[in-house]
Amino acid sequence: MDKNYDFKTVEDKWRKDWDKKELFKFSFKEGDRLFVVDTPPPYVSADHLHAGHIMSYAQAEFIVRYKRMQGFKVFYPMGFDDNGLPTERFVEKKYKIDKSRTTKKEFIELCLKETEKGIETYRNLWNSLGISVDWSKTYSTIAPLPTKVSQWSLIDLYKKGVLYRQELPILWCPHCQTAISQSDLEDKEKNSKMNYLSFPIENEESVVIATTRPELLPACVALYFNPTDERYKELIGKKAIVPLFNQEVSFKTSEAVDKEKGTGLMMVCTWGDQEDLEKWRMDNLETKSLLTPDGKLNELGQKYQGMKIEAAREAIINDLKEQGFLIRQEDITHSVNVHERCDTPVELILSKQWFIKIADLKEKWLEMGKKIAWHPEYMRDNYEIWVNSLKWDWCVSRQRYYGVPFPFWYCSDCGEVILPDEKDLPVSPTEQKAPVNECPKCGGSIIPETDVMDTWATSSCTPFLLKEMIGNDQLFPVDLRPNAHEIIRTWDFYSIVKSTYHFNAIPFKNIMVSGHGLDEQGKKISKRLGNYVPSDQLVDEWGADAIRYWATGAGLGQNLRFNPKEIKKGKQIVTKLWNVAKFIDLNLTDFEEKEIKLETPDLWILKEMNETIKKATESFDNYEYAKAKGEIEEFFMSKFCDYYIEFVKYRLYGEDNESKKAAQTTLKKVFINILKMFAPILPFITEEIYQNFAKESIHISSWPKAEEVKDEPDFIEAISAIDEIRKYKSENQISLGAELEEYKLQTKVNLDKYGEFIKKAIRVKEIK
RNA sequence: GGGCGAUUAGCUCAAUUGGUAGAGCACUUCGUUUACACCGAAGGGGUUAGAGGUUCGAGUCCUCUAUCGCCCACCA
Numbered sequence: 077m078d079k080n081y082d083f084k085t086v087e088d089k090w091r092k093d094w095d096k097k098e099l100f101k102f103s104f105k106e107g108d109r110l111f112v113v114d115t116p117p118p119y120v121s122a123d124h125l126h127a128g129h130i131m132s133y134a135q136a137e138f139i140v141r142y143k144r145m146q147g148f149k150v151f152y153p154m155g156f157d158d159n160g161l162p163t164e165r166f167v168e169k170k171y172k173i174d175k176s177r178t179t180k181k182e183f184i185e186l187c188l189k190e191t192e193k194g195i196e197t198y199r200n201l202w203n204s205l206g207i208s209v210d211w212s213k214t215y216s217t218i219a220p221l222p223t224k225v226s227q228w229s230l231i232d233l234y235k236k237g238v239l240y241r242q243e244l245p246i247l248w249c250p251h252c253q254t255a256i257s258q259s260d261l262e263d264k265e266k267n268s269k270m271n272y273l274s275f276p277i278e279n280e281e282s283v284v285i286a287t288t289r290p291e292l293l294p295a296c297v298a299l300y301f302n303p304t305d306e307r308y309k310e311l312i313g314k315k316a317i318v319p320l321f322n323q324e325v326s327f328k329t330s331e332a333v334d335k336e337k338g339t340g341l342m343m344v345c346t347w348g349d350q351e352d353l354e355k356w357r358m359d360n361l362e363t364k365s366l367l368t369p370d371g372k373l374n375e376l377g378q379k380y381q382g383m384k385i386e387a388a389r390e391a392i393i394n395d396l397k398e399q400g401f402l403i404r405q406e407d408i409t410h411s412v413n414v415h416e417r418c419d420t421p422v423e424l425i426l427s428k429q430w431f432i433k434i435a436d437l438k439e440k441w442l443e444m445g446k447k448i449a450w451h452p453e454y455m456r457d458n459y460e461i462w463v464n465s466l467k468w469d470w471c472v473s474r475q476r477y478y479g480v481p482f483p484f485w486y487c488s489d490c491g492e493v494i495l496p497d498e499k500d501l502p503v504s505p506t507e508q509k510a511p512v513n514e515c516p517k518c519g520g521s522i523i524p525e526t527d528v529m530d531t532w533a534t535s536s537c538t539p540f541l542l543k544e545m546i547g548n549d550q551l552f553p554v555d556l557r558p559n560a561h562e563i564i565r566t567w568d569f570y571s572i573v574k575s576t577y578h579f580n581a582i583p584f585k586n587i588m589v590s591g592h593g594l595d596e597q598g599k600k601i602s603k604r605l606g607n608y609v610p611s612d613q614l615v616d617e618w619g620a621d622a623i624r625y626w627a628t629g630a631g632l633g634q635n636l637r638f639n640p641k642e643i644k645k646g647k648q649i650v651t652k653l654w655n656v657a658k659f660i661d662l663n664l665t666d667f668e669e670k671e672i673k674l675e676t677p678d679l680w681i682l683k684e685m686n687e688t689i690k691k692a693t694e695s696f697d698n699y700e701y702a703k704a705k706g707e708i709e710e711f712f713m714s715k716f717c718d719y720y721i722e723f724v725k726y727r728l729y730g731e732d733n734e735s736k737k738a739a740q741t742t743l744k745k746v747f748i749n750i751l752k753m754f755a756p757i758l759p760f761i762t763e764e765i766y767q768n769f770a771k772e773s774i775h776i777s778s779w780p781k782a783e784e785v786k787d788e789p790d791f792i793e794a795i796s797a798i799d800e801i802r803k804y805k806s807e808n809q810i811s812l813g814a815e816l817e818e819y820k821l822q823t824k825v826n827l828d829k830y831g832e833f834i835k836k837a838i839r840v841k842e843i844k
Numbered sequence: 845g846g847g848c849g850a851u852u853a854g855c856u857c858a859a860u861u862g863g864u865a866g867a868g869c870a871c872u873u874c875g876u877u878u879a880c881a882c883c884g885a886a887g888g889g890g891u892u893a894g895a896g897g898u899u900c901g902a903g904u905c906c907u908c909u910a911u912c913g914c915c916c917a918c919c920a
Contacts, residue, residue: 080882268919288919300920333920342920349919410919457848458915465916561914598913629856633849635913639856641869644882651882659879706858710867721879729878806874806886813877 081654083619087760091203099773100208102546104149111148112554113140114538114584115209116567117155117217119162120194125201126608127626127638128593128601134627135590136558137207138701141756144208145779151551153213154202155538158191159479160217160531161252165417166190167478180477187478191216204615205624206759208775213545217534218480223502225541226534227483230472231495232578233432234484239472241493243428245347245356246471250371250385251420254475255429257530258468259566262416265409272339272403273396275299275316278324283308283316284403286338288410290396291389292345294321294376295366300342300355303329307340319401320392321378328359347424350467365426369475385423430482430527431469434573438463444572447582451699452633455561455589462565470570472533479528485510489520536570539583557584560592561633588699591635598637608638621758622646628705628757649709650761653754656717657765660743673734675727676794677833678742679787681720684711685746686782692753693779701757708753716746719795726836744769749780794830797823801838816840 094100104110115136118129144150167186168174195216202209215222233239246255271290274282285299296318301308311327318325325343332351333342344355346364355361366376373380373388380388396402412421434441441463450456473482483503485494494510496503505524514521543551553575559567568587575583592600595607614623625646630636674682688711695704724739748769755762755774766774800823805812819840821827827834831843 263916263918266919270919286920337918338920340920344920351920408919411917412919454848461847461916565915592914637856639869642856645868648882652880655880655883657879661879703858706867714867717879718884725878803886809874811875811877812885813875 079658081651081761083621083650083760084616086764087204087206087620090760090763091206094206094208094773094775095203095211097773098212099775100144100150100152100210101212102149102151102153102210104151108149109147110151110550111140111143111556112151112542112551113153114542114554114557115152115154116559116563117157117215117535117538118198119166120156120158120191120198120216124603124608125197125611126593126601127611127614127623128608129201130205130611130614130623131593131627131630131636132558132560132590133202133207134205134624135632135701136556136588137205138624138628138756139556139558139588139696139699140208141759141775142696142701142779144775145752145755145777147778151213151542151546152209153215153542153545154199154207154209154211155214155222155541156191156195156198156216157531157535158187158194158216158218159534160528161254161417161474161476161479162531163187163191164476164478165252183477191218201611201615204612205620208759215541215545217531218478220502221544222534222537222541223480225537225544226480226529227496227501227503228498229537229574229578230430230529230533231483231498233574234493234495236577238433238577239430240433241428241430243426244431245353245424246427246429247468248367248369248423248425248427249415249418249420250367250369250423251418252415252476253369255427255471255473256415256422257471257532258466259532259569260416261413261422262419263411264414264419264421266412266421267407267409268412269393270338270406270408271393271396272405273319274401274403275319275343277311277314277316280314283311283341284339285341285343287343288408289345289348289389290392291373291380291385292343292348292366293318293392294323294373294378294380295345295347295364296321296323296325296343297346297361297364298325298344298355298359299327300330300333300344301327301340302333302335303331305333305335305340320395320399328355330355349424353424363426367423367425369425369427371420371423385421429471430473431471432533432573432577434470435466435468438466440576441569441572444576444582448572448584449586451586451588452631455564455587455633458561458564458589459569462569470530470573472530473527474530475526476528479531480534481505482525482527482529484525485522486525487515487518487520488523490515490518492517492520494522532566532570535567536574539571539575540578552579553582554584555586557587559587559589561589564589586699589633591630591633594635594637596638596640600635601638614643618643618647619650619760621650621760624757624759625649625705628702631702632699646758649713650758652713652717653751653758653761653765656721656747657768659721660740660747661768672738672741674738674742675735676788676791676830677720677723678738679785680791681715681742681746682783683785683787684715685749686785689749689753689780689782693782696756704753705757708750712750712754716750719798720746723833723837752777752780788829790826791830793823793825794834797821797825797830797834798838799823801834801840805838813839818842818844820844 140150140152167190230239249256268288270286270288272284272286275285276282299316315324315326344352346356347353366373368374371385373383375381380391414421442460445456445459481504483496485505492515494512496511506526510522539554540552543549571583575581595601601608622643626643629642688707691707692704727735727739751762751766763774801819821843835843
């Protein structure tokens with residue numbers, strides 16, 4: 077063995093070896109125990125890989141390697157989420173193009189090109205980190221099979237009556253020009269002005285209303301106050317005139333109006349916010365649709381027609397001021413719902429879209445959530461909070477180019493929906509003919525649906541996509557879904573929705589939720605802040621094992637700071653394992669194990685080892701890789717290196733062959749189990765060392781089993797005695813290697829039994 | 845405003861069911877020793893955020909307060 081451990085050469089060697097031997101390729105036969113992992117398919121548009129990515133994927137992979145050693149046949153494919161808005165936005169930004177100013181064909185080609193690149197970037201990183209996925213089973217969400225499964229899913233939902241198409245006020249992104257869903261929203265603090273406007277009342281004085289959105293005045297349809305509000309009681313039955321636009325609106329009351337907010341009077345427009353929508357729905361108010369899909373005022377805006385929202389707001393405020401309707405203004409900051417992909421404030425517009433029923437089935441979603449084992453447990457709360465906050469059905473249609481098409485055609489006359497035959501899936505309605513030439517109901521002509529699916533409508537199929545990839549229903553539900561907490565409300569929730577509707581089953585039995593990677597100051601790592609070292613540089617500098625070690629630093633659900641010291645510590649452990657390996661290797665000879673007569677220190681370390689195996693196994697079983705690492709490391713560094721190796725040196729160098737063999741056997745046995753326990757976390761160094769002893773990969777070897785060992789309970793006293801002498805030597809500045817002539821021991825210990833051992837282990841000639 | 849997490853040594857974190865607060869890093873001192881200077885040994889360092897309560901006993905359970913993070917709500 078080389079004197080120094082060269083991680084670059086070694087890690088590269090095993091990467092190639094595993095790849096060549098297809099070590100992680102999935103295969104199983106009847107009776108095998110399966111472990112199916114539904115890994116988050118990353119957006120290929122996320123081209124800035126950093127420690128946070130390493131952390132979350134490594135944490136899941138610790139469990140995967142552990143399960144494999146436990147004898148499970150692991151199905152661990154990798155997917156890529158490459159369709160939909162994220163990719164389009166990425167391409168738009170990168171090539172500085174606008175969807176509306178390029179042809180659909182060119183645009184899709186660029187998306188596909190970037191998709192390919194993205195997959196390569198990810199694949200390189202996973203490989204360098206030793207993420208043991210089965211690369212022969214890779215999917216991308218826009219490929220034929222996933223498209224087929226996503227389309228089948230929609231057809232099934234349609235047949236079950238839970239997918240419907242309706243014209244409704246929906247969440248709309250004026251920048252991306254597409255419908256979006258509640259889960260695509262993000263909060264953003266914005267500076268704004270609260271405008272206090274005077275609304276004249278017929279034959280009377282005016283009332284004052286506060287609003288941040290005067291540009292919605294043309295769509296104002298009613299004014300509301302709280303029924304207990306004495307100030308406005310007598311307004312019922314009267315009408316106010318909307319400033320500038322002059323439509324008459326009536327006063328209404330609602331318990332939901334807060335007397336303390338603004339002036340206690342609220343204007344309802346169609347539609348500025350959730351509250352508007354609810355009043356509109358409840359009181360059956362008039363519909364005044366004001367916005368165009370690109371976020372401009374339509375003809376209802378009169379002289380402001382064609383202006384963008386912000387421009388119209390400014391112009392209207394100016395005119396209000398001029399004509400004396402603006403009483404006063406206040407600077408405020410408030411949070412605004414923006415589209416998370418582009419930061420544009422979202423609007424509500426009337427549009428015909430496809431929806432999946434979710435808002436009325438909260439109880440069902442909660443019930444399904446309870447059937448899943450959440451790691452950590454409290455993450456279920458996050459899920460339940462989201463479910464309870466649902467207000468809208470899931471809008472799954474998007475007016476974009478690069479995505480999985482809806483598998484539907486319509487009758488242009490009666491609107492009848494035409495479904496394809498399931499055996500013809502996948503289909504692309506805009507490019508192929510419908511299964512019928514004319515509407516079977518009215519004989520009208522057929523037009524294709526041009527919408528594509530929301531990205532989550534495709535990725536939420538992965539739990540049952542996996543079984544389709546293998547063609548075996550036993551793979552569903554999957555055993556483990558690992559992901560970060562921000563996609564509980566999307567990927568996880570929608571997966572639960574779909575599996576419930578399709579199979580009345582949970583999609584995954586276990587979910588492990590990871591935290592975020594933070595920079596050294598504790599800030600979330602993000603592309604915008606640039607506060608990260610690219611992942612490939614990290615691996616190059618420290619090696620995969622050391623980085624993976626760092627990833628054990630936070631328990632499930634916890635954020636983890638980037639910390640070079642912890643990576644260094646990982647490197648130190650790798651080096652330590654290497655040095656121990658050299659030491660043991662040098663002193664090993666072949667012998668028959670049955671002749672061995674173990675001595676007290678041997679029994680002690682074996683007993684300690686079995687305790688460690690028990691604890692590490694339990695921790696890994698509970699997805700607590702951080703705890704497992706702590707237990708293994710403590711045993712290796714303190715018990716094995718600091719004590720046991722020191723205890724047996726004199727036997728290894730001595731003349732008593734029987735005693736020497738016992739020490740050697742124990743060293744080897746314990747060390748191999750240490751390697752095995754470290755293997756899920758440090759796959760490279762453990763493989764390198766293990767294959768010096770064994771001819772197979774450590775990663776398909778079996779996880780150690782704890783055995784019962786009868787040790788000598790009073791041996792602990794001998795260890796205390798050795799501690800005492802170590803301390804004495806250190807305090808008196810004597811080298812640990814120097815032999816003391818004589819020492820008077822304070823610690824109570826059975827010297828008849830352990831005197832000789834202590835003298836030799838810590839080098840003292842005479843103990844009193 | 846509601847909820848969920850967190851707060852333990854200078855730093856990063858442990859602490860089974862309530863039972864003498866522990867590691868690593870950093871710091872101080874020592875040690876070239878035949879696995880390891882990519883090293884080893886020893887040492888100093890804590891009113892467990894604060895205040896109450898339950899208990900023979902609280903880092904751990906309860907109540908309140910403060911600070912931080914996240915989720916949800918908040919556009920009148």
